[in-house]
Amino acid sequence: GLVAGTYSVTVSDVNSCTATGSYTVTQPVVLLANVSGTNETCNETNNGTAASAPTGGTSPYTYIWNNDATSSSLTGLVAGTYSVTVTDANGCTATGSYTVTQPELLIVSATSTAVSCTVGQGTSNNGTITITASGGSGALQYSIDNGVSFFATNVFTALTAGTYQIVVMDANNCQTTDTEIVTSPPAIVAGTCEQSNDGCQVNVGEIKVSASGGTGTLNVTWSGTPVAPFGGPVTGTPPGTAQAIPVEGFIIYSGLSGNTTYKFKVTDGNGCMIGEN
Numbered sequence: 001g002l003v004a005g006t007y008s009v010t011v012s013d014v015n016s017c018t019a020t021g022s023y024t025v026t027q028p029v030v031l032l033a034n035v036s037g038t039n040e041t042c043n044e045t046n047n048g049t050a051a052s053a054p055t056g057g058t059s060p061y062t063y064i065w066n067n068d069a070t071s072s073s074l075t076g077l078v079a080g081t082y083s084v085t086v087t088d089a090n091g092c093t094a095t096g097s098y099t100v101t102q103p104e105l106l107i108v109s110a111t112s113t114a115v116s117c118t119v120g121q122g123t124s125n126n127g128t129i130t131i132t133a134s135g136g137s138g139a140l141q142y143s144i145d146n147g148v149s150f151f152a153t154n155v156f157t158a159l160t161a162g163t164y165q166i167v168v169m170d171a172n173n174c175q176t177t178d179t180e181i182v183t184s185p186p187a188i189v190a191g192t193c194e195q196s197n198d199g200c201q202v203n204v205g206e207i208k209v210s211a212s213g214g215t216g217t218l219n220v221t222w223s224g225t226p227v228a229p230f231g232g233p234v235t236g237t238p239p240g241t242a243q244a245i246p247v248e249g250f251i252i253y254s255g256l257s258g259n260t261t262y263k264f265k266v267t268d269g270n271g272c273m274i275g276e277n
Contacts, residue, residue, distance in 0.1 A: 029055070035052050041137075059088065062086070079102040083096070105135045106168060111130050114127060117272035136168075147175070164181070190264070208250045210251075
């Protein structure tokens with residue numbers, strides 16, 4: 001049961017003759033398991049690793065992990081702690097462990113604002129999308145074109161109406177997706193119904209203007225040659241003056257002279273317009 005060291009002995013016989021000798025007991029370098037590993041790149045990608053690279057002791061080495069594996073390295077690991085016992089040729093043992101971690105789950109949501117007007121009736125390219133994301137690793141990048149191009153900003157402006165495929169990517173190229181729709185208000189639809197002079201009377205022409213769609217209150221303005229002596233339609237308003245159209249109703253412009261062109265335009269609360277100036 002000797003520890004490492006040099007042991008000397010002196011031997012004497014019956015005649016008092018002596019002899020000396022020594023022996024040095026050595027020991028191997030201390031055995032170390034030296035466990036290292038890598039973490040999962042994305043949440044639940046199951047690509048963590050752990051490995052033991054022993055030093056010291058006396059080779060060859062054997063391994064037993066807490067998941068019953070017997071190789072020096074493990075791959076395809078889920079998040080968790082992996083421990084190993086290394087045994088050398090002399091039965092000496094050393095233990096070590098590595099904890100495989102994973103990033104937080106990458107989560108995304110998005111909100112949008114609608115464009116002001118339908119195409120052809122005003123501003124139709126002022127929609128926005130704001131992306132909110134959490135989790136992942138490192139700085140996040142954002143895409144609204146299904147990953148064709150990524151940007152550091154999470155707010156996108158000057159968008160037209162349509163469906164946008166959102167992708168959020170982290171520093172490990174982990175991705176998550178969402179879909180957001182930039183909407184457009186209903187198109188303004190306007191119509192007129194006219195009644196001409198009866199040939200005997202003058203200034204009894206009539207035009208009914210109705211409209212639907214758009215955003216908020218719809219207003220109609222008209223232009224044309226004023227009818228003397230009124231300076232405008234009897235039941236209407238002077239040229240260029242806006243008048244609100246009742247919901248699901250119409251405005252009647254009467255007292256109109258025949259053989260005259262009257263122009264109407266309808267605008268909504270966003271400034272969208274249909275008709276002629």
